[in-house]
Amino acid sequence: MEGETVTPGLCSNCGWRTSPKRIFFTHVMAMLSGTMYVIVYMYCKVEIFSTNNWLPQRVSNTTTPVGTFSEVKIPNKLLLAIVAAFFLLIFIGSTIMALYSNCSRTVSMQLLLEPKTIIILILHFINVIINMMFQDTATSWTDPFILMTATINFIFLDAMHESERWFRIANALMLCITILFLLFDRMIMMTDVGVVLVEFNSGITIYKRNSQITIFTNMATLLSGALLSIIQDTKHERFIFLQGHLYRKTGTPSKTQFNHKYIERRRSEVVPSSVKAWE
Numbered sequence: 001m002e003g004e005t006v007t008p009g010l011c012s013n014c015g016w017r018t019s020p021k022r023i024f025f026t027h028v029m030a031m032l033s034g035t036m037y038v039i040v041y042m043y044c045k046v047e048i049f050s051t052n053n054w055l056p057q058r059v060s061n062t063t064t065p066v067g068t069f070s071e072v073k074i075p076n077k078l079l080l081a082i083v084a085a086f087f088l089l090i091f092i093g094s095t096i097m098a099l100y101s102n103c104s105r106t107v108s109m110q111l112l113l114e115p116k117t118i119i120i121l122i123l124h125f126i127n128v129i130i131n132m133m134f135q136d137t138a139t140s141w142t143d144p145f146i147l148m149t150a151t152i153n154f155i156f157l158d159a160m161h162e163s164e165r166w167f168r169i170a171n172a173l174m175l176c177i178t179i180l181f182l183l184f185d186r187m188i189m190m191t192d193v194g195v196v197l198v199e200f201n202s203g204i205t206i207y208k209r210n211s212q213i214t215i216f217t218n219m220a221t222l223l224s225g226a227l228l229s230i231i232q233d234t235k236h237e238r239f240i241f242l243q244g245h246l247y248r249k250t251g252t253p254s255k256t257q258f259n260h261k262y263i264e265r266r267r268s269e270v271v272p273s274s275v276k277a278w279e
Contacts, residue, residue: 030094077138
């Protein structure tokens, strides 16, 4: 942003924090660790699907317990959980390094005030709670955190001073494909069938499967437009999530800058008696 200063490097001469090599390195590490985590997750799901070892489900109005980590029937499940946690830590570290000193504070604050950003973060927070309380595979403790970190990384691409185009596209594609797979997992496969989140005395029952379908559907809807914007914006000139509200008089986020095409179209649409209402 204009007038904003970028923090100098780790030493006064090297400027490593903002160097192209550092940016490339952090982007590569984030993509590699994220990809490896997805491979571990997919292996767990394929193993469960191929052996039909779905966790015990807690069906409404029964005392059948919800599946826990001790009941997960996957070979080397503890090792897989540790490997998943390791890749999660690398991914989080790479994300922090990618944003550190390469992130506009002004844009970041604006992003945190955007309704779309707030909704996405709330959905992730709810998903974290659900996954921590009701596990379905060896990586259930870490799954929501890597998904949330990947989404934060994706959102704050808007605030980055410098980012590789391949990283923006790859990040967006991997995130959207992951969410679509999660939807497929909850809608087609047998994950969390009948697992109850809340059951009220009035007979109203809220299920984990349906709740996560709603969460992931909303995430896919909110993020799909961003993916299209990234593909179209080849020079990284436009914001993805940051969208200012437009003034009726000017057609822009500013009261002093006018969108003349907008004004001409408005004049052609408004009847003479109401022209003064918006001029």
